[in-house]
Amino acid sequence: MAEDFMEGPARDSDPQAVAERLAAEALIVDVEGFEGPLDVLLTLSRTQKVDLRAISVLKLARQYLAFVERARELRLELAADYLVMAAWLAFLKSRLLLPPDPEEEGPSAEDLAVHLAFQLERLEAMRNAAAQLMALDHLGRDVFARGEPQNVSRARKVEWKATILDLMKSYSRLRTRDDFRPFVMDREGVWTMEEALERLRPLMGHVGDWTDLMAFLPEGWDVDPARRRSATASTFAATLELAKNGRLDLQQDKTFGPIRIRGRSAGSA
Amino acid sequence: MDDARDSLFEAPPLSEQERMVEAVLFASAKPLTVADLHARLPHGCDAPAALELLAKRYEGRGVRVVRVGDAWAIRTAPDLSFLMTRETVETRKLSRAATETLAIVAYHQPVTRAEIEEIRGVSVSKGTVEQLMELDWIKLGRRRDTPGRPVTFVVTRGFLDHFGLSSPRDLPGLRELRAAGLLDSTPPPEATAPRESGAQNELFVPSPPEEE
Amino acid sequence: MDDARDSLFEAPPLSEQERMVEAVLFASAKPLTVADLHARLPHGCDAPAALELLAKRYEGRGVRVVRVGDAWAIRTAPDLSFLMTRETVETRKLSRAATETLAIVAYHQPVTRAEIEEIRGVSVSKGTVEQLMELDWIKLGRRRDTPGRPVTFVVTRGFLDHFGLSSPRDLPGLRELRAAGLLDSTPPPEATAPRESGAQNELFVPSPPEEE
Numbered sequence: 001m002a003e004d005f006m007e008g009p010a011r012d013s014d015p016q017a018v019a020e021r022l023a024a025e026a027l028i029v030d031v032e033g034f035e036g037p038l039d040v041l042l043t044l045s046r047t048q049k050v051d052l053r054a055i056s057v058l059k060l061a062r063q064y065l066a067f068v069e070r071a072r073e074l075r076l077e078l079a080a081d082y083l084v085m086a087a088w089l090a091f092l093k094s095r096l097l098l099p100p101d102p103e104e105e106g107p108s109a110e111d112l113a114v115h116l117a118f119q120l121e122r123l124e125a126m127r128n129a130a131a132q133l134m135a136l137d138h139l140g141r142d143v144f145a146r147g148e149p150q151n152v153s154r155a156r157k158v159e160w161k162a163t164i165l166d167l168m169k170s171y172s173r174l175r176t177r178d179d180f181r182p183f184v185m186d187r188e189g190v191w192t193m194e195e196a197l198e199r200l201r202p203l204m205g206h207v208g209d210w211t212d213l214m215a216f217l218p219e220g221w222d223v224d225p226a227r228r229r230s231a232t233a234s235t236f237a238a239t240l241e242l243a244k245n246g247r248l249d250l251q252q253d254k255t256f257g258p259i260r261i262r263g264r265s266a267g268s269a
Numbered sequence: 270m271d272d273a274r275d276s277l278f279e280a281p282p283l284s285e286q287e288r289m290v291e292a293v294l295f296a297s298a299k300p301l302t303v304a305d306l307h308a309r310l311p312h313g314c315d316a317p318a319a320l321e322l323l324a325k326r327y328e329g330r331g332v333r334v335v336r337v338g339d340a341w342a343i344r345t346a347p348d349l350s351f352l353m354t355r356e357t358v359e360t361r362k363l364s365r366a367a368t369e370t371l372a373i374v375a376y377h378q379p380v381t382r383a384e385i386e387e388i389r390g391v392s393v394s395k396g397t398v399e400q401l402m403e404l405d406w407i408k409l410g411r412r413r414d415t416p417g418r419p420v421t422f423v424v425t426r427g428f429l430d431h432f433g434l435s436s437p438r439d440l441p442g443l444r445e446l447r448a449a450g451l452l453d454s455t456p457p458p459e460a461t462a463p464r465e466s467g468a469q470n471e472l473f474v475p476s477p478p479e480e481e
Numbered sequence: 482m483d484d485a486r487d488s489l490f491e492a493p494p495l496s497e498q499e500r501m502v503e504a505v506l507f508a509s510a511k512p513l514t515v516a517d518l519h520a521r522l523p524h525g526c527d528a529p530a531a532l533e534l535l536a537k538r539y540e541g542r543g544v545r546v547v548r549v550g551d552a553w554a555i556r557t558a559p560d561l562s563f564l565m566t567r568e569t570v571e572t573r574k575l576s577r578a579a580t581e582t583l584a585i586v587a588y589h590q591p592v593t594r595a596e597i598e599e600i601r602g603v604s605v606s607k608g609t610v611e612q613l614m615e616l617d618w619i620k621l622g623r624r625r626d627t628p629g630r631p632v633t634f635v636v637t638r639g640f641l642d643h644f645g646l647s648s649p650r651d652l653p654g655l656r657e658l659r660a661a662g663l664l665d666s667t668p669p670p671e672a673t674a675p676r677e678s679g680a681q682n683e684l685f686v687p688s689p690p691e692e693e
Contacts, residue, residue, distance in 0.1 A: 032683035039602065071541055098457065119602070121601060122565045123601065125661070126584050126600060126601075128617075128654070129658065130580040130583065130652040131580075131645060133587065136646070137644070137645045138643060139644075141562070142559050143557055143562065143566050144292070144295070145296070146295060146296070146507065146555065147296045147298040147299075149508060149509060149510040158567075160362075160367075160368075160404055161361065161362055162363035162368055162371065164620070164621065165611070167368060167372045167375065167432065170368045171363065171369075171373070172446045173369075242674065287562055288541075288542060288561065289543060290543070291544055292543035292557040292558060292561045292564060292565070293543075293564055295507075295544045308563070309564055313511055329500075330503060331500035331501060331504035331507065332503060332507045345507060346504060349501060349505075352501055352505050352521055434621075439624055440630070441621065441632050445631075448594060
């Protein structure tokens with residue numbers, strides 16, 4: 001992390017640094033009340049008393065780093081995302097202070113600063129929107145529905161009700177049952193050795209030349225990596241089994257080289 | 270709307286009282302007596318006069334102000350009662366067995382009854398499947414090309430409509446269920462656990478890969 | 482519904498249709514869609530026209546005909562809420578996380594969980610989404626056509642009904658937020674070249690490097 005904010009005590013004479021420390025201290029009081037680093041940044045930005053689009057990100061970064069530093073001095077446990085934000089802001093701060101490097105790839109420090117200001121403005125806008133939403137007339141508080149929905153007919157029809165949430169809940173209940181695992185989904189990606197044997201056995205009579213093992217994978221199993229892995233493994237295991245029974249020969253020229261197989265006729269055995 | 274309401278002595282104009290009676294009668298779960306109305310309206314209101322105005326306003330309309338014993342209520346006009354037959358539906362929550370069966374069909378379709386029973390760990394009653402078919406949420410799919418050619422079940426268009434899905438693929442996956450906090454017990458084993466394959470083969474004749 | 486013209490039976494006169502819509506809407510606590518109404522009314526009725534007449538008739542009354550998304554309902558006039566204390570149901574106060582998440586879904590819909598987290602800067606806590614779904618204020622929308630096909634969330638008709646909105650377009654301040662570019666999904670600069678940076682730069686004056 002950049003050192004320039006670590007040398008706090010040396011700058012305590014600087015009135016601005018003192019003000020930032022006081023601001024950091026004020027935040028520390030209810031760090032529990034914050035919803036993440038963006039929330040802290042938004043609170044800090046209010047001390048600048050400017051339009052969020054014209055905010056000084058550099059100053060904001062300094063304030064935030066002072067906040068994290070203060071928390072550290074007080075041996076306060078800050079959640080990991082606060083520290084990630086601190087690291088990122090320290091990086092941004094150093095980038096903002098240095099002249100831009102023309103060789104540097106990627107977004108400029110200004111772009112990053114603009115985006116941060118945008119994020120803060122958007123968060124604040126959503127806060128305000130939430131407040132406006134909650135200030136609307138609520139059904140059941142300001143506006144009321146029919147108190148006595150009418151039942152006229154004697155013939156009652158039962159309507160069964162289930163929501164997608166019910167469906168998802170019962171499915172997840174089934175899927176997390178410890179003593180049992182459903183099998184149907186698993187099987188889709190698994191080519192068993194029995195299946196591989198069944199596939200290879202009739203083919204062996206026709207394989208006179210050395211042929212790459214991969215040519216024996218079942219159709220459609222060579223695209224999806226998980227399926228290919230399963231089919232390769234089981235096909236290979238099946239060839240070992242068949243070689244043991246004297247039905248074929250196996251050959252591999254070098255380590256990790258392609259494995260080739262050749263059928264063995266009854267005569268050459 | 271005017272400051273009459275704020276006055277302890279001056280009641281709102283009768284037309285305003287009529288609006289009030291209308292709203293109160295509409296929202297009330299049971300008929301209200303004149304005393305009930307006086308208790309709820311601002312001081313000095315004349316509930317019988319407001320009721321009379323309101324009743325007159327609704328004459329010949331689709332709903333009417335009716336007297337129920339010594340109380341008042343708004344009810345639909347008797348000549349329109351034929352429209353109300355659908356209002357009498359009683360909603361009941363689907364049983365756990367039915368919800369689970371439906372969930373399995375939705376997530377695993379096409380699925381046979383034996384597979385549903387295997388996943389649930391209990392047998393599926395005939396009534397459950399019939400109920401889901403009657404609700405037009407599941408229907409018979411193709412027969413499985415395995416010994417016995419068992420029937421399979423799939424979900425219907427009506428199911429998708431009811432649950433607001435555009436396709437069965439829109440059902441959230443297990444990972445998303447967990448992300449939404451719906452699945453917080455032990456994580457399920459990896460999707461492709463090969464150790465199960467032996468046991469599976471004993472129980473099931475593999476089905477040919479079906480086209481999606 | 483368009484085959485009305487082919488019907489052997491003539492639809493009732495519009496004034497009668499209005500009465501019918503009035504009765505049906507009055508009797509229902511939940512909003513009814515035009516399709517619901519057509520399913521209940523005699524063949525050949527023009528529910529939108531009847532609704533329009535009815536809505537006009539109830540202007541300024543104690544109850545009103547309100548639009549809720551693609552559905553309609555009768556609700557008490559908001560200015561009379563002070564009479565309704567007895568009907569008020571005590572609602573659980575929503576957490577700040579829940580109200581913010583709700584607002585983000587409403588203003589940004591359809592929105593993915595990752596986008597909600599990007600806007601709030603924190604992960605969406607377990608239970609928040611579930612709570613909003615249980616209130617029937619948000620639901621799953623279509624999957625996004627991006628890698629991983631993440632599920633999206635949208636607000637429900639129940640949400641519109643609860644907050645008295647006739648459509649999501651009526652959300653307070655929506656136009657201003659959109660004009661300010663605050664509803665654009667601007668990816669962080671790391672992801673792609675910032676498309677919006679031109680527009681933003683006009684408004685955003687980069688602060689000069691400060692003295693150290």
